[in-house]
Amino acid sequence: MPIARTELEDLLQREFRPDGRVLSVYLNVDQSQAANLNRGFTAALKARLRSIEQQLDGEKLRREFAEDSQRVMQAVASYQPQGRALALFCDASDGFFWQRDLKVGVETEVRWDERPYLRPLIEAMDEHERYGVVLVSREQARLFTIMLREIEERREISSENKIKHIKSPGNESARSQANIQRKDEEHAQHHMKEVVAELEEIAARRPFDRLVLAGPHEVTREFQALLPKRLQQLVVASLPLPMEATEHEILAEMQRVEGDIERAAESAMVERMITQAAKGAQAVVGAGPVLEALRMGRIMRLLYAHGRTIAGRQCTNCGTLFEGGGVTPCQYCGGNTREIPDVISRAAERVVYSGGLVENVRGPAAARLEAAGGIGAFLRF
Numbered sequence: 121m122p123i124a125r126t127e128l129e130d131l132l133q134r135e136f137r138p139d140g141r142v143l144s145v146y147l148n149v150d151q152s153q154a155a156n157l158n159r160g161f162t163a164a165l166k167a168r169l170r171s172i173e174q175q176l177d178g179e180k181l182r183r184e185f186a187e188d189s190q191r192v193m194q195a196v197a198s199y200q201p202q203g204r205a206l207a208l209f210c211d212a213s214d215g216f217f218w219q220r221d222l223k224v225g226v227e228t229e230v231r232w233d234e235r236p237y238l239r240p241l242i243e244a245m246d247e248h249e250r251y252g253v254v255l256v257s258r259e260q261a262r263l264f265t266i267m268l269r270e271i272e273e274r275r276e277i278s279s280e281n282k283i284k285h286i287k288s289p290g291n292e293s294a295r296s297q298a299n300i301q302r303k304d305e306e307h308a309q310h311h312m313k314e315v316v317a318e319l320e321e322i323a324a325r326r327p328f329d330r331l332v333l334a335g336p337h338e339v340t341r342e343f344q345a346l347l348p349k350r351l352q353q354l355v356v357a358s359l360p361l362p363m364e365a366t367e368h369e370i371l372a373e374m375q376r377v378e379g380d381i382e383r384a385a386e387s388a389m390v391e392r393m394i395t396q397a398a399k400g401a402q403a404v405v406g407a408g409p410v411l412e413a414l415r416m417g418r419i420m421r422l423l424y425a426h427g428r429t430i431a432g433r434q435c436t437n438c439g440t441l442f443e444g445g446g447v448t449p450c451q452y453c454g455g456n457t458r459e460i461p462d463v464i465s466r467a468a469e470r471v472v473y474s475g476g477l478v479e480n481v482r483g484p485a486a487a488r489l490e491a492a493g494g495i496g497a498f499l500r501f
């Protein structure tokens with residue numbers, strides 16, 4: 121199962137505790153990688169924990185850290201890899217513990233800080249979109265929703281009043297030929313409208329982000345024209361798959377095109393954001409304007425370049441995030457600010473918490489976004 125926003129609530133809502141630090145662990149357990157076989161991931165985790173421990177000053181911190189790491193090591197010792205990565209958060213001082221398998225690959229990373237480190241988890245949420253797939257001909261249709269390279273739902277529709285094409289013995293009049301063709305056309309139209317209705321029903325129950333049509337090109341084109349505008353806008357590809365394609369073949373074809381589709385969609389989104397920002401039309405780019413929009417609760421969708429970090433400060437009193445270093449007091453409440461290595465992680469948490477979306481873009485879209493400051497946002501108002 122993909123991660124739902126509601127699952128993150130315990131982590132996002134976790135109050136800042138001056139004396140409690142949280143151990144955040146992302147562990148690559150992918151069993152297709154040799155280093156992870158025979159529980160190799162346990163050794164990797166131990167090494168990371170030891171390196172944090174060596175940097176700690178004072179008996180009290182070391183004791184707290186030891187409690188958190190023992191709890192995590194206990195969980196990992198009895199853990200059987202289910203997905204490609206494991207996420208764990210622990211603060212033994214108040215019994216806080218959260219564990220989840222991840223189906224997407226995440227690099228091993230361990231942090232011990234005042235707040236849970238959520239950026240990789242938020243990125244794992246965004247990584248996979250749900251696809252609707254309609255394989256359609258003039259008599260049949262197969263509908264699927266696909267997420268994380270698995271078929272979630274499948275439907276088949278076959279035109280009930282299928283016209284039988286009887287070979288005419290040669291004496292059939294031109295008029296009845298035309299009649300058969302017209303009837304054929306009516307049935308095909310009726311069938312395709314049924315498929316549209318079925319697709320709308322699925323979209324209402326299990327909303328998908330993108331729609332792929334498959335089948336003969338002239339049929340998919342005709343079908344697309346019958347879709348309501350909202351669904352038409354979701355169409356990202358037409359694939360020439362035969363009606364009898366196996367589910368394995370459908371998934372393989374989807375996997376082949378998915379990367380290109382995602383990258384193209386990201387590029388288009390970044391381009392639109394930069395254009396809107398230049399016009400001052402409900403979008404901003406660059407760390408300063410983005411953090412200001414965040415403070416005002418205006419962000420609807422946050423975009424940033426994959427792997428990008430932006431150093432900054434956070435007010436210890438009101439929590440406001442600022443770009444850049446230094447010891448300047450908070451310009452809003454006069455409170456002390458402390459340096460944090462990455463404001464993007466905190467910004468992403470707040471956007472998710474407020475019901476907004478976070479997109480971690482890669483490839484050409486990321487390069488384009490880097491040139492505009494590496495971060496941007498679409499605004500609610």
Ligand SMILES: [Zn+2]
Nearest residue numbers: 435438450453
């Ligand atoms: Zn402040």
